[in-house]
Amino acid sequence: MKVKQLSLFLENQPGALSRPVKLLAEAKFNILTLALADTQQFGILRFIVRDWRKAKTLLEDANCVVKVTDVLVLEVADEPGGLAAILSVLETARVNVEYMYGFTLRTEGKGLLAFRFDDPDSAIAALEQKGFKPVRSVDLFKRLES
Amino acid sequence: MSKQAQDSTRLFHPVSAPDFLPLPQLRALQLQRLQAIVKRAYEHVQLFRQRMDALGAGPQDINSLEDIGRLPFTVKTDLRDTYPFGLFASPMKEIVRLHASSGTTGKPIVVAYTQEDLGVWTNVMVRSFAACGLHEGDVIQNAYGYGLFTGGLGAHYGAEALGATVIPISGGNTQRQLLVMKDFGATAICCTPSYFLHLIDQAAEAGLKLKDLPLRAGIFGAEPWTESMRRRIEADSGIKAYDIYGLSEIVGPGVAMECPCQSGPHIFEDYFYPEIIDPKTGKPVGDEEEGELVLTTLGKQAMPMIRYHTRDITALTAERCECGRTLRRIKRISRRSDDMFIVRGINVYPSQIETALLRVEGALPHYQILLTRDKGLDEMEVQVEVTAEVFTDTVGALERLQQQLNQSIESTVGLRAKVRLVQPRTLQRSEGKAKRVIDQRQM
Numbered sequence: 001m002k003v004k005q006l007s008l009f010l011e012n013q014p015g016a017l018s019r020p021v022k023l024l025a026e027a028k029f030n031i032l033t034l035a036l037a038d039t040q041q042f043g044i045l046r047f048i049v050r051d052w053r054k055a056k057t058l059l060e061d062a063n064c065v066v067k068v069t070d071v072l073v074l075e076v077a078d079e080p081g082g083l084a085a086i087l088s089v090l091e092t093a094r095v096n097v098e099y100m101y102g103f104t105l106r107t108e109g110k111g112l113l114a115f116r117f118d119d120p121d122s123a124i125a126a127l128e129q130k131g132f133k134p135v136r137s138v139d140l141f142k143r144l145e146s
Numbered sequence: 147m148s149k150q151a152q153d154s155t156r157l158f159h160p161v162s163a164p165d166f167l168p169l170p171q172l173r174a175l176q177l178q179r180l181q182a183i184v185k186r187a188y189e190h191v192q193l194f195r196q197r198m199d200a201l202g203a204g205p206q207d208i209n210s211l212e213d214i215g216r217l218p219f220t221v222k223t224d225l226r227d228t229y230p231f232g233l234f235a236s237p238m239k240e241i242v243r244l245h246a247s248s249g250t251t252g253k254p255i256v257v258a259y260t261q262e263d264l265g266v267w268t269n270v271m272v273r274s275f276a277a278c279g280l281h282e283g284d285v286i287q288n289a290y291g292y293g294l295f296t297g298g299l300g301a302h303y304g305a306e307a308l309g310a311t312v313i314p315i316s317g318g319n320t321q322r323q324l325l326v327m328k329d330f331g332a333t334a335i336c337c338t339p340s341y342f343l344h345l346i347d348q349a350a351e352a353g354l355k356l357k358d359l360p361l362r363a364g365i366f367g368a369e370p371w372t373e374s375m376r377r378r379i380e381a382d383s384g385i386k387a388y389d390i391y392g393l394s395e396i397v398g399p400g401v402a403m404e405c406p407c408q409s410g411p412h413i414f415e416d417y418f419y420p421e422i423i424d425p426k427t428g429k430p431v432g433d434e435e436e437g438e439l440v441l442t443t444l445g446k447q448a449m450p451m452i453r454y455h456t457r458d459i460t461a462l463t464a465e466r467c468e469c470g471r472t473l474r475r476i477k478r479i480s481r482r483s484d485d486m487f488i489v490r491g492i493n494v495y496p497s498q499i500e501t502a503l504l505r506v507e508g509a510l511p512h513y514q515i516l517l518t519r520d521k522g523l524d525e526m527e528v529q530v531e532v533t534a535e536v537f538t539d540t541v542g543a544l545e546r547l548q549q550q551l552n553q554s555i556e557s558t559v560g561l562r563a564k565v566r567l568v569q570p571r572t573l574q575r576s577e578g579k580a581k582r583v584i585d586q587r588q589m
Contacts, residue, residue, distance in 0.1 A: 042544065046539070
């Protein structure tokens with residue numbers, strides 16, 4: 001159910017983002033989606049790639065600090081109220097969304113969002129009960145790379 | 147047998163006998179040697195003779211150890227001013243070895259040894275190794291630099307004379323250090339504490355578990371370090387970390403060394419006479435009181451040192467150590483009087499910053515202090531490398547860490563600093579001594 005996301009510590013300065021991105025490009029990693037959180041002083045780059053173990057090793061060898069985090073990828077109906085429906089399930093289950101970001105892909109009238117929850121397992125349980133099924137890694141990569 | 151048990155069974159190594167001299171005997175020996183060395187310095191070194199004459203005190207005035215207070219001090223610039231050989235008390239044909247300091251500014255300082263001096267040096271180094279439980283059969287990886295620096299050869303001769311197996315690997319080349327440590331089964335290592343921290347990091351990255359290796363002791367010196375660094379080293383590597391003290395001007399490493407009690411290095415007082423003075427007034431301070439360490443060599447022929455200002459801030463304790471040594475101990479030297487920097491009128495030592503950082507998060511040992519001046523106001527930025535242990539995926543957690551570090555520094559030194567988290571390995575790494583302070587202020 002859970003999809004592995006890599007988080008990377010970045011200093012807030014020119015070149016900090018391009019260095020890891022270049023490394024990933026040279027090693028032919030396709031970044032399926034990414035999001036950048038930043039403050040004045042530092043940033044966190046979050047992204048999803050298929051072979052996250054290799055990507056992690058690659059970046060760590062280049063002296064980056066990398067953390068692996070579980071996120072859930074959910075299909076969201078691309079229509080008014082699509083996201084609200086999911087959030088209300090989570091609200092009822094009292095699960096916090098720490099952050100979320102989108103994928104550029106849209107199929108069959110649905111978009112994809114990556115969610116980071118404080119309690120992923122409770123989120124899965126609550127969502128499934130209401131018929132929202134998180135997208136499994138295998139299906140995600142199949143869909144994105146087809 | 148456990149690592150500790152092995153150490154304690156060898157507490158009383160025969161070479162360590164002078165460490166346990168009864169006090170009256172030790173003091174008598176010191177006086178006898180002091181009288182001889184002052185005489186030698188007066189007769190053979192112009193600078194000492196002129197200084198003593200100017201003060202109206204000479205060899206004939208040394209009738210007790212307290213009389214040392216009547217003698218003039220020697221400072222580092224005296225060695226520069228008499229460069230290269232001006233303080234030698236022996237003719238060149240009797241001098242068998244020269245060493246020199248790195249000399250960050252201008253000329254280096256040169257020190258000399260007769261054959262007998264090398265014997266003294268080797269003797270105190272053997273006693274240093276024995277003090278921390280090393281003996282024949284130990285494999286000592288000597289990662290102090292070989293060459294003009296006294297660390298490498300000093301530790302080398304001592305380890306050989308102890309009967310240990312020496313690996314003269316010298317400093318640097320971290321990957322090879324780890325390979326040799328593992329494959330040659332090193333049981334002890336000599337290097338700077340900051341370099342050993344670097345080795346710990348590199349070992350972890352290479353998936354090498356130091357705790358599984360036979361390595362059990364580290365003889366760390368040549369730069370100031372702290373108790374918190376010792377705790378981190380011991381926790382992360384499973385070895386015992388011992389503090390060795392020395393300086394080229396006096397002999398090199400082996401002026402003082404810790405015993406298994408790890409409660410401060412014992413000065414090898416039969417060869418080095420310690421005083422603690424107030425660096426401002428030059429007056430002696432009391433037992434246990436902090437001040438600058440001043441040393442007089444009691445056994446060196448080629449280059450006697452009379453009341454040499456070490457610039458190291460410490461305190462002397464006469465309290466008897468549990469190990470039974472009668473030698474007085476110095477408190478761990480965590481700072482030097484010239485390490486200190488002043489920010490907005492407040493005296494700050496790098497060790498205070500380090501203590502503040504480690505108090506918050508035990509896994510942040512790599513830092514650098516950047517001093518700048520903006521519109522006449524000093525700014526202190528403390529750059530701290532983020533490690534995998536403390537990095538979390540949320541901005542809030544990192545901001546909290548930054549805030550805690552800021553608060554800890556402020557409460558430790560009484561000064562606001564700006565903590566900046568930086569990527570790992572962006573700060574200058576020490577193969578030798580760590581560069582902690584970068585001062586970019588235009589005075």
